[in-house]
Amino acid sequence: MLNALTLILACQLAGELVSAWGKLPVPGPVIGMVLLFIILMVRGGIPDNIAQTGDGLLKHLSLLFVPAGVGVMLHFRLLGQDWAAVAAALIVSTLVTIAVTGWVMAWLSGRGAPRDE
Numbered sequence: 001m002l003n004a005l006t007l008i009l010a011c012q013l014a015g016e017l018v019s020a021w022g023k024l025p026v027p028g029p030v031i032g033m034v035l036l037f038i039i040l041m042v043r044g045g046i047p048d049n050i051a052q053t054g055d056g057l058l059k060h061l062s063l064l065f066v067p068a069g070v071g072v073m074l075h076f077r078l079l080g081q082d083w084a085a086v087a088a089a090l091i092v093s094t095l096v097t098i099a100v101t102g103w104v105m106a107w108l109s110g111r112g113a114p115r116d117e
Helices: 002-022 028-043 048-059 061-074 076-081 083-112
Strands: none
Touching (some): 002 048, 048 061, 061 076
16 A cells, blocks of 8 residues: 555656646646556556555545635635625636536537437
């Protein structure tokens, strides 16, 4: 388990370094996740120890949201001042996400289905 966790964290660190050195607009953990994906693709699958470690992390995923919740509560007064902008951003981004997801699903569904002519 320690080796698997070390690999996961090393990929995240590599992603952070690539993001910082390249001044990329992509977050380091996302780049690290892509690096881990490439490593697992090259290996030809997910080893059992990495799968077990990943499952353990996913089981306790809700704990990782605690710092974000604390940050929201810390700046609650600012959110109260700009509630209209925050609400508008949430509503617009949700609608755009639903629309794009629907469009992608329709596009992908059309590709795989046989066409009647």
